[in-house]
Amino acid sequence: MEEGSARRxxxxxxxxxxxxxxxxxxxxxxxxxWLCGFTGSNAALAIxxxxxxxxxxxxxxxxxxxxxxxxxxxxxKHSALKEACALLSERVRHAAFDPEQTTVTAxxxxxxxxxxxxxxxxxxxxxxxIVSDLRMVKDAAELAALDQAAHLGCxxxxxxxxxxxxxxxEIAVAAELEYRARSLGAEGMSFETIVASGPRSALPHGRxxxxxxxRNGFVTMxxxxxxxxxxxxxxxxxxxxxxxxxxxxxxxxxxxxxxxAVDAVKPGATCGEVxxxxxxxxxxxxxxxxxxxxxxxxxxxxxxxxxxxxxxQEMKLQPGMAITIEPGVYLPGRFGVRIEDMVTVTAxxxxxxxxxxxxxxxIHSSERRPxxxx
Amino acid sequence: MEEGSARRxxxxxxxxxxxxxxxxxxxxxxxxxWLCGFTGSNAALAIxxxxxxxxxxxxxxxxxxxxxxxxxxxxxKHSALKEACALLSERVRHAAFDPEQTTVTAxxxxxxxxxxxxxxxxxxxxxxxIVSDLRMVKDAAELAALDQAAHLGCxxxxxxxxxxxxxxxEIAVAAELEYRARSLGAEGMSFETIVASGPRSALPHGRxxxxxxxRNGFVTMxxxxxxxxxxxxxxxxxxxxxxxxxxxxxxxxxxxxxxxAVDAVKPGATCGEVxxxxxxxxxxxxxxxxxxxxxxxxxxxxxxxxxxxxxxQEMKLQPGMAITIEPGVYLPGRFGVRIEDMVTVTAxxxxxxxxxxxxxxxIHSSERRPxxxx
Numbered sequence: 001m002e003e004g005s006a007r008r009x010x011x012x013x014x015x016x017x018x019x020x021x022x023x024x025x026x027x028x029x030x031x032x033x034w035l036c037g038f039t040g041s042n043a044a045l046a047i048x049x050x051x052x053x054x055x056x057x058x059x060x061x062x063x064x065x066x067x068x069x070x071x072x073x074x075x076x077k078h079s080a081l082k083e084a085c086a087l088l089s090e091r092v093r094h095a096a097f098d099p100e101q102t103t104v105t106a107x108x109x110x111x112x113x114x115x116x117x118x119x120x121x122x123x124x125x126x127x128x129x130i131v132s133d134l135r136m137v138k139d140a141a142e143l144a145a146l147d148q149a150a151h152l153g154c155x156x157x158x159x160x161x162x163x164x165x166x167x168x169x170e171i172a173v174a175a176e177l178e179y180r181a182r183s184l185g186a187e188g189m190s191f192e193t194i195v196a197s198g199p200r201s202a203l204p205h206g207r208x209x210x211x212x213x214x215r216n217g218f219v220t221m222x223x224x225x226x227x228x229x230x231x232x233x234x235x236x237x238x239x240x241x242x243x244x245x246x247x248x249x250x251x252x253x254x255x256x257x258x259x260x261a262v263d264a265v266k267p268g269a270t271c272g273e274v275x276x277x278x279x280x281x282x283x284x285x286x287x288x289x290x291x292x293x294x295x296x297x298x299x300x301x302x303x304x305x306x307x308x309x310x311x312x313q314e315m316k317l318q319p320g321m322a323i324t325i326e327p328g329v330y331l332p333g334r335f336g337v338r339i340e341d342m343v344t345v346t347a348x349x350x351x352x353x354x355x356x357x358x359x360x361x362x363i364h365s366s367e368r369r370p371x372x373x374x
Numbered sequence: 375m376e377e378g379s380a381r382r383x384x385x386x387x388x389x390x391x392x393x394x395x396x397x398x399x400x401x402x403x404x405x406x407x408w409l410c411g412f413t414g415s416n417a418a419l420a421i422x423x424x425x426x427x428x429x430x431x432x433x434x435x436x437x438x439x440x441x442x443x444x445x446x447x448x449x450x451k452h453s454a455l456k457e458a459c460a461l462l463s464e465r466v467r468h469a470a471f472d473p474e475q476t477t478v479t480a481x482x483x484x485x486x487x488x489x490x491x492x493x494x495x496x497x498x499x500x501x502x503x504i505v506s507d508l509r510m511v512k513d514a515a516e517l518a519a520l521d522q523a524a525h526l527g528c529x530x531x532x533x534x535x536x537x538x539x540x541x542x543x544e545i546a547v548a549a550e551l552e553y554r555a556r557s558l559g560a561e562g563m564s565f566e567t568i569v570a571s572g573p574r575s576a577l578p579h580g581r582x583x584x585x586x587x588x589r590n591g592f593v594t595m596x597x598x599x600x601x602x603x604x605x606x607x608x609x610x611x612x613x614x615x616x617x618x619x620x621x622x623x624x625x626x627x628x629x630x631x632x633x634x635a636v637d638a639v640k641p642g643a644t645c646g647e648v649x650x651x652x653x654x655x656x657x658x659x660x661x662x663x664x665x666x667x668x669x670x671x672x673x674x675x676x677x678x679x680x681x682x683x684x685x686x687q688e689m690k691l692q693p694g695m696a697i698t699i700e701p702g703v704y705l706p707g708r709f710g711v712r713i714e715d716m717v718t719v720t721a722x723x724x725x726x727x728x729x730x731x732x733x734x735x736x737i738h739s740s741e742r743r744p745x746x747x748x
Contacts, residue, residue, distance in 0.1 A: 040579065041579065057666075058667075059578040059666055062577060099477060099482070100479040101477065102478050103477055104473035104474075104476050104477070104499060105473040105474040105499075107478055108473070125478060125479075171556060171557075171559065175553055178552060179549055179552065182549030182552060182553075183545075183546065183549050187581065192561065192562055193562075203436060205433060205437075208561075292432040292433055292435075293431075293432075293433050332435065332436050
């Protein structure tokens with residue numbers, strides 16, 4: 001990652017020069033981590049064209065010195081943020097900050113650190129995010145990390161299938177997934193695991209509850225791990241017992257929409273076009289009005305990053321971007337289906353990072369399910 | 375919780391009247407949940423003296439109608455936030471917002487929804503947070519929820535002790551804790567589990583890694599669960615093998631500091647006094663310079679809430695507040711010790727929610743440790 005970090009600093013300095021920025025204050029922790037590798041929970045990076053200084057506090061003295069690359073470390077006596085501002089105000093005439101990652105209170109605090117004559121105009125909001133824009137296009141080390149995280153996710157799916165049986169609680173399934181994730185090296189889950197069974201599958205964000213897997217109905221599992229800081233995200237929906245014709249039609253429609261959207265992923269395609277590929281497939285199948293969210297999102301150090309894969313998004317896909325493709329249909333009170341892969345944009349098209357089967361899986365509770373191995 | 379929710383609305387309306395606020399926009403999700411019970415990931419509450427309207431999106435149609443109490447639900451077509459602003463601008467002349475929970479970009483977005491004549495001055499930043507201030511003092515339902523979460527945490531500690539043995543990875547310990555938490559009904563962990571072993575115990579925020587529990591040295595475990603939305607938080611430090619005199623002295627000093635700070639918790643005491651109780655005990659023992667963080671924090675729907683238990687904090691404790699007391703000492707590269715309880719302020723003093731032993735625990739790897747039950 002050493003080389004990767006050096007290249008990220010070069011990319012940032014180029015982007016700062018392009019935008020004619022003298023200096024930048026970075027406080028969003030994933031941005032800090034991406035730039036200099038520091039993983040602590042309190043950090044402010046003061047960046048000028050000549051130097052970068054990471055301010056943190058005394059809880060992180062050892063860790064910051066071990067982790068930080070491309071930035072000098074200063075342990076702040078009182079406030080990392082204030083000391084970062086003080087340094088900038090001594091060195092440059094203007095410093096940019098990311099207004100999407102800065103609260104109104106924090107901006108007041110930044111300004112309060114300045115001498116009165118500088119308070120108006122020293123801190124300038126970025127017109128568009130700079131670090132998170134750079135972070136959209138992943139480098140080789142990041143793509144490898146995402147691949148490993150996604151691969152772990154796939155392995156969990158393969159392992160959880162034989163564990164599923166009607167009567168188990170959703171929470172028991174989530175617990176098993178999460179235990180295996182941890183045991184295989186994940187730092188944790190990238191979001192609260194969704195296990196939504198029976199009529200609860202119609203809830204797009206159905207957190208695992210004490211509801212029990214049905215004898216007859218869908219179970220949607222949407223989960224992700226964090227591995228070496230990078231997030232995975234995938235969803236599969238399986239059916240217990242024999243499905244009705246409508247359930248099967250819904251599944252087939254979602255699968256077709258998902259495949260169409262994945263197929264639309266290539267350099268130069270807009271995010272809106274990818275969304276429309278899924279949406280129009282569902283429209284043809286008569287399910288479009290049950291597809292109530294966007295098609296996907298960027299994924300990396302954060303589970304939700306840019307770009308948004310949604311209607312009318314004009315941003316063009318570029319090689320190195322990593323996104324999810326996750327259409328779903330939700331019939332309130334009845335059932336829902338969602339299928340999600342992680343996909344990267346390659347030089348010529350795309351690569352699916354989660355190549356686990358999306359074929360119809362039907363689980364019959366009369367079968368003796370093998371117990372999970374421990 | 376029905377009655378609890380009604381009382382929270384009454385408390386909010388009184389606080390709004392005290393501050394002469396016509397209207398309030400609430401977007402911070404834990405604030406939304408506390409007020410109206412809605413647990414989705416996208417919400418804006420528009421509150422006037424007469425009504426409250428919860429705006430969310432179509433992913434949450436069913437869930438919002440099931441959960442929301444004291445607020446009418448509107449499913450926004452495009453943006454929950456914009457529709458909340460539009461409603462407020464039609465009903466009132468000024469609306470307050472929480473600048474600590476609103477980004478600079480979000481404030482621009484709020485203002486952009488207004489007719490040009492209203493843009494200056496319609497949205498007014500709160501001088502101090504209103505909902506999170508109310509949330510500091512927990513009601514009976516919340517205290518019961520915190521008690522249950524803390525109780526689950528204690529049970530996990532009791533169960534993990536026989537599981538510990540030198541050679542296990544920190545991650546294996548975390549995985550076991552988290553699996554048991556889930557199996558016992560937790561929605562998840564309230565923060566990334568800390569298992570810091572041997573010299574890593576000197577890292578106050580030592581996330582579980584592949585490092586192995588030592589034959590001789592400390593292991594600090596700091597973890598919490600989320601149960602029915604409420605967070606627990608506790609830390610215990612155990613020792614493998616025979617301790618050096620200095621290790622034992624450090625442990626005894628931290629324990630004395632922790633007991634002194636817990637003892638200082640009562641209505642009317644300032645947060646700074648509680649912090650000082652811990653700090654002065656460590657000063658007497660000669661360890662104060664290794665205590666590099668604050669003594670504690672509020673805990674509730676969020677793992678870190680108001681008040682801060684830190685030096686010079688003038689806020690006075692009130693009955694119903696729930697805080698952590700967690701002094702520690704960290705000798706870089708050598709070892710660290712931290713001991714943490716959750717404590718509530720009662721009418722006459724305090725109650726410890728995590729009454730698990732804080733006595734010295736020494737684990738000898740020569741003993742045959744019983745395997746964990748499954």
